[in-house]
Amino acid sequence: MVRRREVLKVIGTTTAAVALGPFFHARPARADKGELVVVTWGGSLVKAQRKAYFEGFEKETGIKIKDDTPPTPAKLKAMVESGNVTWDVIETDLAAILTMRKDNLLEPIDYRKLDTRALDSIYPATRLPDAIGSKIYSFNIVYNTKALAPGKHPRTWGDMWDGKKFAGGRTMNFGGGVTPQLEIALLADGVPKDKLYPLDVARAYASMAKLRPLVNKWYGSHAEAIQLVTSGESAIACTVGPRGIAAKREGAPIDVEFNEGKLAADHWCIVKGSRNREAGHAFISYAIDAKRQAAMSQEVPYGPSNKKAIEFLKPAEARELPSSPENEKMQWWWQAAWWGEIGSDGKTNRERETEKFARWMVTG
Amino acid sequence: MAKPRYWSVTEGPLVLPAVLLFTAVYLYPLSRLVAWSFFTPGFSIRHYRALFAEPAYVTAFVNTFDLSVSVTVMTFLLGYPVAYLMTTISPRARAIVLACVLVPFWTSILVRTFAWMVLLGRNGLVNHALAALGLVTTPVALIHNRIGVQIGMVHVLLPLMILPLYSVMVRIDPAWLRAARSLGARPRQVFLHVFLPLSLPGIGAGGALVFLSSIGFFVTPALLGGPRQITIAMLIDLMINDLLNWGFGAALALVLLVVITVFFVVFQRALRLDRVWGGAV
Numbered sequence: 001m002v003r004r005r006e007v008l009k010v011i012g013t014t015t016a017a018v019a020l021g022p023f024f025h026a027r028p029a030r031a032d033k034g035e036l037v038v039v040t041w042g043g044s045l046v047k048a049q050r051k052a053y054f055e056g057f058e059k060e061t062g063i064k065i066k067d068d069t070p071p072t073p074a075k076l077k078a079m080v081e082s083g084n085v086t087w088d089v090i091e092t093d094l095a096a097i098l099t100m101r102k103d104n105l106l107e108p109i110d111y112r113k114l115d116t117r118a119l120d121s122i123y124p125a126t127r128l129p130d131a132i133g134s135k136i137y138s139f140n141i142v143y144n145t146k147a148l149a150p151g152k153h154p155r156t157w158g159d160m161w162d163g164k165k166f167a168g169g170r171t172m173n174f175g176g177g178v179t180p181q182l183e184i185a186l187l188a189d190g191v192p193k194d195k196l197y198p199l200d201v202a203r204a205y206a207s208m209a210k211l212r213p214l215v216n217k218w219y220g221s222h223a224e225a226i227q228l229v230t231s232g233e234s235a236i237a238c239t240v241g242p243r244g245i246a247a248k249r250e251g252a253p254i255d256v257e258f259n260e261g262k263l264a265a266d267h268w269c270i271v272k273g274s275r276n277r278e279a280g281h282a283f284i285s286y287a288i289d290a291k292r293q294a295a296m297s298q299e300v301p302y303g304p305s306n307k308k309a310i311e312f313l314k315p316a317e318a319r320e321l322p323s324s325p326e327n328e329k330m331q332w333w334w335q336a337a338w339w340g341e342i343g344s345d346g347k348t349n350r351e352r353e354t355e356k357f358a359r360w361m362v363t364g
Numbered sequence: 365m366a367k368p369r370y371w372s373v374t375e376g377p378l379v380l381p382a383v384l385l386f387t388a389v390y391l392y393p394l395s396r397l398v399a400w401s402f403f404t405p406g407f408s409i410r411h412y413r414a415l416f417a418e419p420a421y422v423t424a425f426v427n428t429f430d431l432s433v434s435v436t437v438m439t440f441l442l443g444y445p446v447a448y449l450m451t452t453i454s455p456r457a458r459a460i461v462l463a464c465v466l467v468p469f470w471t472s473i474l475v476r477t478f479a480w481m482v483l484l485g486r487n488g489l490v491n492h493a494l495a496a497l498g499l500v501t502t503p504v505a506l507i508h509n510r511i512g513v514q515i516g517m518v519h520v521l522l523p524l525m526i527l528p529l530y531s532v533m534v535r536i537d538p539a540w541l542r543a544a545r546s547l548g549a550r551p552r553q554v555f556l557h558v559f560l561p562l563s564l565p566g567i568g569a570g571g572a573l574v575f576l577s578s579i580g581f582f583v584t585p586a587l588l589g590g591p592r593q594i595t596i597a598m599l600i601d602l603m604i605n606d607l608l609n610w611g612f613g614a615a616l617a618l619v620l621l622v623v624i625t626v627f628f629v630v631f632q633r634a635l636r637l638d639r640v641w642g643g644a645v
Contacts, residue, residue, distance in 0.1 A: 072605050077610075174602070175605070216591065217591065218591055218594075354602070354607055359420030362427075364591065
């Protein structure tokens with residue numbers, strides 16, 4: 001009897017310590033009067049954004065910017081469904097936007113409220129009804145320079161597939177959608193980059209099966225991918241090139257091959273039910289300016305969504321951006337149209353293929 | 365001593381706050397989960413049909429259970445001697461051992477998992493040591509595989525095994541052990557026939573805590589696991605966070621809940637855990 005109580009007490013205290021942990025979170029960011037909550041991927045990115053955009057915007061308008069992270073569709077969906085929306089502006093990629101659009105989680109962008117002069121030089125493909133380009137990123141071959149010396153490094157996805165010529169583990173993303181795995185699997189199999197879409201899904205999986213024995217990790221985040229390559233766990237990653245460039249600048253034994261990379265844009269969006277839509281538009285208008293975007297690209301090696309911004313950068317600064325003229329030529333633009341198509345099962349290609357890819361990873 | 369009762373009219377108001385809290389933070393969200401899995405928006409079992417039609421999801425369940433069972437067994441094998449040691453040493457030494465058990469317990473799981481990556485990686489301390497001793501020429505794969513996840517999870521979950529075991533063992537009256545000795549039992553027999561059976565409630569409680577925690581483990585398998593250690597929690601995360609397929613994610617979570625419940629009931633019958641839980645289950 002006594003013993004039983006004692007055990008219960010121990011179980012009670014141990015489980016309480018574990019279970020109560022999640023309730024001691026910091027207060028979520030929420031816009032008060034004269035404030036705007038902007039949600040991006042955090043870390044060094046948001047530091048650069050604060051310097052290039054937030055500080056100047058605060059000074060000019062008197063509106064304080066609170067930042068939050070991460071801009072996941074699930075968190076936004078929970079906010080919208082519970083009617084407790086604390087975010088105003090989010091920055092995320094087109095794949096996530098496809099998902100959020102389907103669940104009606106975004107407000108339309110009112111282009112009349114944006115700086116028309118800046119708008120003219122924003123990549124036309126990134127001017128969407130509910131989103132507008134914020135920066136250009138790329139998925140590239142990111143490799144460990146100790147394992148694979150620059151010059152003798154993999155230059156094509158075919159090289160990444162070639163375990164005899166290039167030793168070492170490969171890593172690719174587990175989540176984040178199935179893109180660009182299927183595209184690069186087709187490129188590795190010899191499909192020319194201007195003939196990728198519509199994707200031959202069966203051929204892509206047949207090609208992926210050849211890569212599988214070389215994969216030593218499906219990574220969960222791009223930061224993890226960079227860490228895997230830096231530490232030498234994996235020799236080659238398919239991950240966000242600008243993150244590789246940033247790591248290289250900090251002295252990591254990493255380099256990036258832009259050839260055959262996927263080019264895509266991140267976008268600014270205004271979240272459904274935001275109480276600061278006016279201020280949100282004002283912020284986006286501020287952040288699409290060419291000069292400010294050039295300042296942003298000097299901080300972190302992402303490409304500007306405003307094409308004119310390149311003119312404000314020195315050639316050396318532009319060279320390592322994914323959207324520099326030379327790098328853009330070597331890469332291909334991700335086509336959201338195909339991934340957003342809805343099939344007879346009511347799912348977008350992205351939803352169906354991401355689920356299928358997850359199952360493929362498990363059963364391998 | 366009053367007759368043991370677990371519920372009475374006068375005790376009712378005392379448990380009310382706990383019941384309210386439990387309803388608000390557990391039962392209500394759980395009911396939402398059930399609703400998501402069955403209504404999309406009309407009633408349908410299509411999520412469950414899809415789940416059982418695909419061998420991949422069953423494989424992920426098997427991966428998860430395989431990991432959880434092995435981790436539970438390992439924490440038991442490592443934790444039992446430690447708990448026993450704690451009952452035999454001086455209070456001062458016990459305080460030190462207890463601190464060694466609890467300090468890592470209060471350290472962030474993420475930090476501990478990263479520490480293992482630094483130790484066990486290809487260029488980690490262990491591999492450098494093995495190479496320096498001339499035992500290996502190429503680095504041994506110690507993470508991104510089954511053993512890596514097991515090491516990480518056992519380390520994280522060990523306190524959940526040791527604490528209940530200790531609290532049961534410390535209540536075992538040494539007089540019974542002396543009595544067994546005086547009746548001619550050898551130490552091994554004393555252990556097998558007296559001490560082990562008396563510590564069974566602790567094994568049950570520790571085993572249940574470790575097993576149930578490892579079933580839902582996310583961070584450690586995601587970081588230390590390899591291509592073959594994809595667990596059900598990772599798939600639930602993908603469905604909920606990435607694809608916003610909350611219906612299917614909820615179905616995966618509920619099947620997991622049902623399987624765990626069945627497992628737990630069988631487990632408690634077998635180990636007479638009802639003695640531990642006060643007959644409330």
